[in-house]
Amino acid sequence: MGRQPCCDKLGVKKGPWTAEEDKKLINFILTNGQCCWRAVPKLAGLLRCGKSCRLRWTNYLRPDLKRGLLTEDEEQLVIDLHARLGNRWSKIAARLPGRTDNEIKNHWNTHIKKKLAKMGIDPVTHEPLHKQAAQDSSSTITALPESDRGGYQSLETDSQINCEENSSPPEHSSGDELRGQGGYSDEDPLMSSLWGDEIIPLVDASWKFPSAENEYYSNVGVTAGWEDNCEWLLDYQALGIEELVFGSVDIAAESSEKL
DNA sequence: AAACATTGCAACCGCTCTAAT
């Protein structure tokens, strides 16, 4: 038996999200938390599939998202992690608070790839393009001439990344395959934390939890931050607008009572 | 100023993984 589509294609809206839809989704999540995504559109009064809602939330609406280009440090970390993990964007994103896998993936494809190519580094293998054939036994980063490395320096100064790990495209190996096979050691704090559930941000000492400055929330009419996440909602309610904008709350409440 | 090319990002698609039954 084939799998059912994640949502009924008929009557499901696609394409760019409107501010109205964003408000509904934000409101629903702030009120009810992230639960069953499949049920979210119905409960929130959206004509979207759950998958689309999840994507919109995680990639764009989440209040803890940073916006704007990646900083030098972040970019460096992405390069470094990509050398180890390959295209496992979610794992990479987990190391950069406020950044999404989609954002990092896009940044990689549009900026970093070109940057590395310019530096003569193969963005897939992280090995110098002109020397690749001869590089079987040496590590990527140390093989680069100092002048070409620019910011391209591993966060790890020793050879925690050994040549075996770099000799094959990382995306062909799953984490479980790599783990414990000598590609790295579980004793490596970075790698063990990467594979573990615990997320220990490496970057971002300067980043603060967004609050009222959150640009997008301001744009869609959400003026408060996450900590006081319902203040703006209460403001709307005080103004009597919730019927207009957040009618979904009642729908959600009703529906969750039924569940 | 207009036409065309390029870039960057949001969103979709299809697949895999995992938990529940």
Place this chain on the structure above:
DNA sequence: CATTAGAGCGGTTGCAATGTT
């Protein structure tokens, strides 16, 4: 243990914005 449903991930696409001719 097999099947199913739901969530998550990575690749890809579409399109608006921007740059170039």
